[in-house]
Amino acid sequence: MGVETQELLRVADLSVDFATQEGTVHAVDCVSFDVAPGELVGLVGESGCGKSVTASAILGLTRMLGNATVSGRIEFEGRDLLALPEKEVRRIRGKDIAMIFQDPVTSLNPVLSIKRLMTEGIEVHLGLKHDAAVERAIEMLRLVGIPQAEERIHDYPHQFSGGMRQRVMIAIALSCNPRLLLADEPTTALDVTIQAQILRLMKRLSADYDAAIIVITHDLGVVAGMCRRILVMYAGRLVESGPAKQLFRHPHHPYTVGLLRSVPRLDEPRKTQLQSIEGLPPDLSHLPPGCSFAPRCYLASDECWQAPPELTETAPGRRSACFHADKLLTAEPA
């Protein structure tokens, strides 16, 4: 690749604004993070926190939206995707960076057969002849555990169950040997027993193919078992990042603390009451001037309302955007 740096993807000061009738919506606000080759990263947050928009920006999909303004840098293998012409980005999208969408029902074209859906990308990106592409498609379907792949490749998406459809989607995404896979809520539409199958499959394929995966989800359980490093987003900003084990055991941001406390766990004794985070996430077109979590935060003080806190290092490899992070460093584990 000719790039000496360790990083596969480097996102720096990424901001995405949408112009709407109600004013400018700051969907993503100065987000920076890196992903190393083969790394499994979890991007966690609630709906509207900007996690999916971040993924769209990395894929260069935001340029198709007329009302979106993107600024910052997205360096992939040393090249700034935001500065590349669309023609160049098209060579990367679907090949080096692939995406798995949440809903396999709506994201697979129902009038195209699996064969057509799969071979299109393989022919375009890998330059294979049709027969060779079909061969590769069948190989990929086998790899993701679709029985009778050579017959089922002629079927249409509706002939597959939800879990099988998600396997097809993973097969499509991996068919061109991507270096980076963006998985946006890959198991949210699936049942737990199927979810377990798909997560294992993704984890194993990532190791075999040395592909990095960014798992985008609201479900802390999904990333806990799969990802080494976690990024937490709230209201368009990155509020905490760090290695998964440390972050889950000892969160350095009150929002992460709240999220972890508000979900019941099967391995813990039952509690009489769940600790909820009071209030609602803020309106992204009218963000408070200070920390956007301040209105819901149990640690909030006067300074939190003045200016947004910077994402600063709290421990080696860990960052938190909170003025009161020092209080959490010494606190009991959540």
Next chain:
Amino acid sequence: MKAVPQSAAPGGAAFMAGDYVVRIDGLKVHFPITSGIVIQHRIGAVRAVDGVSFDIRKGETLGLVGESGCGKSTTGRAILQLIKPTEGHVLYEGADLARLRGGALRRQRRKMQMIFQDPYASLNSRMTLADIVGEPLLVHKLRARNKRDERVRELLQLVGLNPNTLNRYPHEFSGGQRQRIGIARALAVEPNFIVCDEPISALDVSIRAQIINLLKELQGRFDLTYLFIAHDLSVVRHISDRVAVMYLGRIVELADNDKLYGEPMHPYTQALLSAVPIPDPEAEEQRRAVVLAGDVPSPADPPSGCHFHTRCPVAQEGLCDVQDPELREVRSDHWAACHLISADDYPHIRAGEREPDETALDGSTDDGAETDVSTGGVDW
């Protein structure tokens, strides 16, 4: 007509009597599959609910869990007669709702309400909060029209909404607030029994705990009985007193919360519980999930015998694929439908030492998904 027949239904009439609010017995809901455009022939049926019996005791929360398509929502709707049961009985305070029609049914319905899954689809976007929450009051003649708004304010306050918002429309509220509106509407008629159909699965993580806490608080305050339908096993454990697990239209296990989660006996329950991810990387390293092969079979053509035998790692040929297991009391107040549970033992499904999906991936065999089963780790 006699109220408690149905020896064919699992569990049958053998369920222990008690202070129950709702008793369902041999409930079946079959949706016809038809063919033809003008003259429709019935060519089969989707057996969404296929012989379900249980009691819901006064003041308890009965959790009903299962994967999508297992019939849990249909069961909830059939209890409220929103879907007419094909067969079976739904006894509410002694009256069989499945036999009631018209006004008699409407009067009973006042006592039973439902909270729906999707707070975006279940509120009419053209009605104000006063109309949405107040409509049941007028339908059941609980308040005069001019007293309606006063009661609506009370209800809104009760569920944690600003009582002065009663002239606003649903689109002005967030998902969590809309779910509160749905709860206020259900409470308007002062019901005893509420079916909560996935009330939090459409909500954000930080909002879910708020709604769960609200439901619990209201239950204590108004002595409500809940049927809590959900697919999230950790939430069901948190909120329920007893839990029923459904698979392909049937109850496979029913027990006290602590018993079901502490010592699940049915292989399906064990697999289901082991598959739930825990939000803690260290616990995740310890967790050994049983990865079940394949998907849930179609309820239009359920497998013979035990519906679970096609995915069950311990299924015995000649028994499980032939004979329907009955839902029986395998331990004191612990019900399960499995042939392999004996008086002093039950199948222990345990994941193998080896990652189960390795066989599927390195073998690149045609039956990839099938080899996903952790049969290697089955232990008796």
